[in-house]
Amino acid sequence: MRIRPSYTDALTALAQTGVAVSLGREAVSQGWPRLDLAAYLLVGLATLPVAVRAKAPVAVYLFTLAMWGGYITAGYWPVVSCFGPMLALYTVAALRPVRTSAVAAALLGATWVYAGLLGNDPGGGSMATVLAQAVVFPAVLWRFGLVARRSSELARELRRERDERARREIAAERARIARELHDIVAHHMSVISVQAGLAGYVFDSAPATARTALGTISATSSEALDELRRMLSLLREPDPGERQEGGGLPADGAAAVPPPPVPGLSRLGAMADRVRAAGVPVDLRITGEPRDLAPGLELCAYRVTQEALTNVLKHAPGARVTVALDYRPAHITVTVTDDGAGRRPAPAKAPPGSGHGLIGMRERTRLYGGSLSTGPRGHGGYAVSLTLPTSARAGRSGDDRPA
Structure with missing residues (x-):
């Protein structure tokens, strides 16, 4: 059975949310505050909207990024709710113009740096590590999105040429x-x-x-x-596959008459x-x-x-x-x-x-x-x-x- 894209996006959002919730339970062992109800609410708001990312890529990206920023500001472990904005950035790069997706990638990097400046280092390392991650992760997601965009364009062009x-x-x-x-x-x-x-x-x-x-x-x-x-x-000549396996007669049983x-x-x-x-x-x-x-x-x-x-x-x-x-x-x-x-002469020849x-x-x-x-x-x-x-x-x- 073929799964529709909307169902796939919904399943992806649920899977991300489940991973984030499971990861949030490890926050204390990683040296971060325990996630409370407000934290889990922000996690859901940062991951569940990706279910409609194909319909409104930019809006979903900005919303999930804002929820992630609020989560970071509250002092929780940033890694837990970063999956939604990262997937939304990939979607923006795959479906929207390059200039728009480049700005989106820069915003994700800036949010990553913001988390490091607050002392909530997503990677748990030095500020140099934070800066490197703020450049590499958005750049990789942006590049993958551009490749997907180009592949879709080539597929559409091939379909147009075929038609x-x-x-x-x-x-x-x-x-x-x-x-x-x-x-x-x-x-x-x-x-x-x-x-x-x-x-x-x-x-x-x-x-x-x-x-x-x-x-x-x-x-x-x-x-x-x-x-x-x-x-x-x-x-009317039938294709070879239209003939019966047992002989050279058409499906209706009539003998083939040579033209x-x-x-x-x-x-x-x-x-x-x-x-x-x-x-x-x-x-x-x-x-x-x-x-x-x-x-x-x-x-x-x-x-x-x-x-x-x-x-x-x-x-x-x-x-x-x-x-x-x-x-x-x-x-x-x-x-x-x-x-x-x-x-014979014709009046209108x-x-x-x-x-x-x-x-x-x-x-x-x-x-x-x-x-x-x-x-x-x-x-x-x-x-x-x-x-x-x-x-x-x-x-x-x-x-x-x-x-």
């Missing part, structure tokens, strides 16, 4: 999920929207064309669902066919020697190409598009250009690069140390060019999840 790091990680994860959802939904829904409009328009006049459009809608929606399942399976593979450059052809079916002519050109790359890098190139084609569907339906994939020894380049022939899709492109590109350029072409149309550094040795033997 801030957790907030940043959560924000980054939300941005990643939002980016992935945008890439999946925007592209597929654009194709579905175009094909649904076409099917409705030619439903009576050209049934074959309508059936083809419906087939494209079915295939596109199926692919979108597969990608959503892949993403959700990653988000669909991460989209890669090998699916660019299917993407081009889907966009062609939506009414945008796409010319896919692959140069260099194709090779397997890191799954995360291939996903980055796939998503950037997907977003570029989605933008053509939205803003330039009917334009001719060229997708050029070039494999180089140290990098790959993907360029998506359109001739602008199908572009956002400036280039202001959309969430282009922002997502740049975020993905920075993640893999690549470069991305987007903008209008000099002779009409729009171009998106992606360059990603890669290695010829990168294969699919690594992690299949996107980074």
Whole structure:
């Protein structure tokens, strides 16, 4: 059971009082007057208030110090009731500014010297011993309090840094999920929207064309669902400790279904066919020697190409598009250009690069140390060019999840 700080302080105050009372019984054997009721009352007033020292450190310190001073003035053995002010000084040093705690330490030393000047030497030695004790004891307590204060500050700073790091990680994860959802939904829904409009328009006049459009809608929606399942399976993937000890099944007993593979450059052809079916002519050109790359890098190139084609569907339906994939020894380049022939003027057009899709492109590109350029072409149309550094040795033997 965890003990609360207030209970700990109360127990400490009671323990100090008990020690002081026990020590007071030895006053006569040490050559000091016997403690009477007034002496024990002052002992209690000098020790019991430390039970609330964390709530009012300075007030408790000044009160216990005053009670100790009264006890000394009455001629009793000073050692008996010194514990309360000493612990209160430590608390002031641990919880209050350095200047305040330094003054408190000086007051404790002055009280110690006062006891020596009255002839009530707390240590039972010479005046030189009293002066040494008046310096060393308050200094040690003050130093310990400062160390505790610094430790508490460092602990709070570490907690703040941990919380801030957790907030940043959560924000980054939300941005990643939002980016992935945008890439999946925007592209597929654009194709579905175009094909649904076409099917409705030619439903009576050209049934074959309508059936083809419906087939494209079915295939596109199926692919979108597969990608959503892949993403959700990653988000729902249980920790190793959440699995049952006897096997690899989740706690609910359902068999684990492997997620669909991460989209890669090998699916660019299917993407081009889907966009062609939506009414945008796409010319896919692959140069260099194709090779397997890191799954995360291939996903980055796939998503950037997907977003570029989605933008053509939205803003330039009917334009001719060229997708050029070039494999180089140290990098790959993907360029998506359109001739602008199908572009329709918009009354309120956002400036280039202001959309969430282009922002997502740049975020993905920075993640893999690549470069991305987007903008209008000099002779009409729009171009998106992606360059990603890669290695010829990168294969699919690594992690299949996107980074």
